[in-house]
Amino acid sequence: MRPYPCLDTLSDEALLRMLIREKEGDGTVQELLSRHQSLTDLFVHAELEELCRIKGVGQQKARLIKVVWELSRRLHQADLATAPRIKNPDDVVAFVRADLKYAQKEMFLILLMNTKHMVIHKEIVSVGSLNASIVHPREVFKTAIKKSASALICVHNHPSGDPSPSKEDLAITKRLVDAGQLMGISVLDHIILAGSHFASLREEGAVEF
Incomplete structure (x- = not known):
């Protein structure tokens, strides 16, 4: 039996809870999702100071959210650099x-x-x-x-x-x-x-x- 379910079956809310290690009943993730229209808005456009103002986030969790975006951006760039282009x-x-x-x-x-x-x-x-x-x-x-x-x-x-x-x-x-x-x-x-x-x-x- 796997210790964790397949990540691609989890909801955005569940994945965010795992990311910031939210304690059950804190409501931090719900607040993050309610304040931002999409994951792109949350991970890409939200400023550190803005994230820190949400109860239960703080500097460490806010930085973690931005780190996820930066790693995602670099992974995308690496994929583009090595992907073959089809011309014919x-x-x-x-x-x-x-x-x-x-x-x-x-x-x-x-x-x-x-x-x-x-x-x-x-x-x-x-x-x-x-x-x-x-x-x-x-x-x-x-x-x-x-x-x-x-x-x-x-x-x-x-x-x-x-x-x-x-x-x-x-x-x-x-x-x-x-x-x-x-x-x-x-x-x-x-x-x-x-x-x-x-x-x-x-x-x-x-x-x-």
């Missing part, structure tokens, strides 16, 4: 080839990107049979929404060695493009990798992106 299908293939090169089953992978087309997350969302991959838009966009992606690229492999898209490949791509338009997350391409060859459905004009 060759960049995509170079980035994912190791994940799919020896796969004996079809695997459907997504690259999530920010507004500058820098990769912020890579994930395999489906593993199919030797000749089919079952993909539902719900599984694709669930992670994209969670990671605040602005765009994504789909990639899957054909173990047969032929990168030509099937009718199913075209259908799921069209379905994902339509779903992305509704959600405000652009599907930029769907690339099929087969051995040393690949096909970009965008470049081939097989689907309207």
Whole structure:
């Protein structure tokens, strides 16, 4: 049994209580959240003096709140410095080839990107049979929404060695493009990798992106 629950399941209020080690019934966290409209307002815009005026915070806890923001900012900067930027299908293939090169089953992978087309997350969302991959838009966009992606690229492999898209490949791509338009997350391409060859459905004009 884990000593603590998964952090991503906890509410903002619960996480703040853990951060400042609030004693039960103090009401400090409730006051922090009521005075600030969002976590961004609390961690980024609130001044130390302003935080210290809240009963139960003090200098030490106020500084801890600002330290969390500074660490978060530096982590974001470090991610941006090392994240690959996708400019064309060759960049995509170079980035994912190791994940799919020896796969004996079809695997459907997504690259999530920010507004500058820098990769912020890579994930395999489906593993199919030797000749089919079952993909539902719900599984694709669930992670994209969670990671605040602005765009994504789909990639899957054909173990047969032929990168030509099937009718199913075209259908799921069209379905994902339509779903992305509704959600405000652009599907930029769907690339099929087969051995040393690949096909970009965008470049081939097989689907309207």
